[in-house]
Amino acid sequence: MDISVVGSGYVGTSVAACLADLGHRVVAIDIDEDIVAALDAGETPIHEPGLDERVAAHAGDRLHATTDHAALRETDVTFVALQTPTREDGSIDLSVVEAGMQDIGEELAATEGYHLVVVKSTVIPGMVEERLVPILEETSGKRAGEEFGVAVNPEFQSQGSAVTDFLEPDKLVFGTEDGDDRALERLHGVYEPLVAANDEDVPIVETGRREAAMVKYANNVFLAGKISLINELGNVCKEFGVDSYEVADAIGLDDRIGERFLRSGVGWGGSCFPKDTDALRAAARSVGYDPTLLNAIVDVNDRQPERMLELLERHVDPAGKRIAVLGLAFKPGTDDIRGSRATPIIAGLLERGADVAAYDPVAAGAMAEKYPDIEYADSAADALRDAEGALVVTDWDEFAALDDAFGEMSSQIVVDGRRIVEPREGLTYEGLTW
Ligand SMILES: NC(=O)c1ccc[n+]([C@@H]2O[C@H](COP(=O)([O-])OP(=O)(O)OC[C@H]3O[C@@H](n4cnc5c(N)ncnc54)[C@H](O)[C@@H]3O)[C@@H](O)[C@H]2O)c1
Numbered sequence: 001m002d003i004s005v006v007g008s009g010y011v012g013t014s015v016a017a018c019l020a021d022l023g024h025r026v027v028a029i030d031i032d033e034d035i036v037a038a039l040d041a042g043e044t045p046i047h048e049p050g051l052d053e054r055v056a057a058h059a060g061d062r063l064h065a066t067t068d069h070a071a072l073r074e075t076d077v078t079f080v081a082l083q084t085p086t087r088e089d090g091s092i093d094l095s096v097v098e099a100g101m102q103d104i105g106e107e108l109a110a111t112e113g114y115h116l117v118v119v120k121s122t123v124i125p126g127m128v129e130e131r132l133v134p135i136l137e138e139t140s141g142k143r144a145g146e147e148f149g150v151a152v153n154p155e156f157q158s159q160g161s162a163v164t165d166f167l168e169p170d171k172l173v174f175g176t177e178d179g180d181d182r183a184l185e186r187l188h189g190v191y192e193p194l195v196a197a198n199d200e201d202v203p204i205v206e207t208g209r210r211e212a213a214m215v216k217y218a219n220n221v222f223l224a225g226k227i228s229l230i231n232e233l234g235n236v237c238k239e240f241g242v243d244s245y246e247v248a249d250a251i252g253l254d255d256r257i258g259e260r261f262l263r264s265g266v267g268w269g270g271s272c273f274p275k276d277t278d279a280l281r282a283a284a285r286s287v288g289y290d291p292t293l294l295n296a297i298v299d300v301n302d303r304q305p306e307r308m309l310e311l312l313e314r315h316v317d318p319a320g321k322r323i324a325v326l327g328l329a330f331k332p333g334t335d336d337i338r339g340s341r342a343t344p345i346i347a348g349l350l351e352r353g354a355d356v357a358a359y360d361p362v363a364a365g366a367m368a369e370k371y372p373d374i375e376y377a378d379s380a381a382d383a384l385r386d387a388e389g390a391l392v393v394t395d396w397d398e399f400a401a402l403d404d405a406f407g408e409m410s411s412q413i414v415v416d417g418r419r420i421v422e423p424r425e426g427l428t429y430e431g432l433t434w
């Protein structure tokens, strides 16, 4: 099939490369000339395992890139992977997607036959029907559901495993307008090689567009909520001297609970959980519903970094002292610091007058844009040297392997927010939730 993907960021690039890998002819369209030039040269600016080799293998063959939206005229399906950032009140900013729809609609005017537009961006239920379809109809001069279709097909990939998450999904969600069989048929056609590669073992949820949009939010909010719940339990466990990780392992054996996403600690960050919980809360408020539990999920998450700082203060007053912060990325395997718990940790340390020595194997550059005046050490050992306390914020494997480095601290106080450091003799070790 001939497929265009509008937006070549985190999602668009891996979707485009994977669709090419599945045998489709794909054109990636982005307004950023550097991204397009890189993709055309077989390179990707995004670090994702398995992505580089796929882009390199297919560029110039089944994968092309361009800044010209006219390329979508030659395709059967257009995936939309444009960003939906957060506005100040927490609601989503749809302006980039709206502008993208205008670009797409202008080209739809010149397409022949039925074309399917598939929204992969995360959008609030109703936005497709009320805001995006009208733009497509107006700019194309065509009627949705007749001359072209619009579907919602949310993406569930995680950073660090985007390629395998796409190619081996837990589920596919096809949200289509009632009665638009062509949309459904075309979506099945796009994913047919993926389903075949998984021995036909991929559940496909066929539903309405609003439901599909809500599935994406519900999925993310449920996972963020699961972590907040285990964090809340962990905080209580800590006060009772109970090891919350043993408790989590035990409750995870109950199939109804499941063992994943039960790692308690300093909380969740990233480009999606914070944005999507905020967006759903704002959307609920906008229709007159105050979402008590969603608010609590965020409150618990906001509280964890402060609890970590309080634990440190039980052992040392950070004012004027060198304090190491190990880990700046929102999770291991990425240099992304969006929503990272390291941000409130650093802010809290600075408020308390500490000298912060931060280390991350790949994310220091990004954090330096936010906090240019703190020290960025070249290694964890350098950050720890002469420090009077250390806070472990990201569960990079290399922190588990640290040993002698703790001996270089002025006082060996470690508050672990990720259960990654082994407690040992000589170390005053505090687990955040255990
Ligand atoms: N990042 C993730 O892991 C992830 C996972 C699942 C879903 N999502 C959702 O997918 C959507 C995209 O997220 P992302 O992280 O890939 O965003 P991103 O910011 O990384 O990428 C968006 C890209 O769109 C390009 N762009 C902007 N306007 C354009 C236009 N008119 N035409 C063509 N290109 C244009 C930008 O230059 C950018 O490269 C969001 O709604 C997000 O919530 C993200």
Ligand SMILES: O=c1ccn([C@@H]2O[C@H](COP(=O)(O)OP(=O)(O)O[C@H]3O[C@H](CO)[C@@H](O)[C@H](O)[C@H]3O)[C@@H](O)[C@H]2O)c(=O)[nH]1
Pocket (backbone or CB within 6 Å): 155, 156, 157, 158, 159, 160, 220, 223, 227, 260, 261, 262, 263, 264, 265, 266, 267, 268, 269, 270, 271, 272, 273, 330, 331
């Ligand atoms: O047991 C756990 C699991 C995760 N986290 C934290 O949760 C955050 C998010 O982690 P993860 O979900 O692995 O990363 P993302 O790449 O943000 O992926 C989420 O957000 C994506 C964008 O919407 C979705 O597509 C994915 O399904 C969803 O997992 C990180 O800060 C993790 O440290 C914990 O604290 N404890």
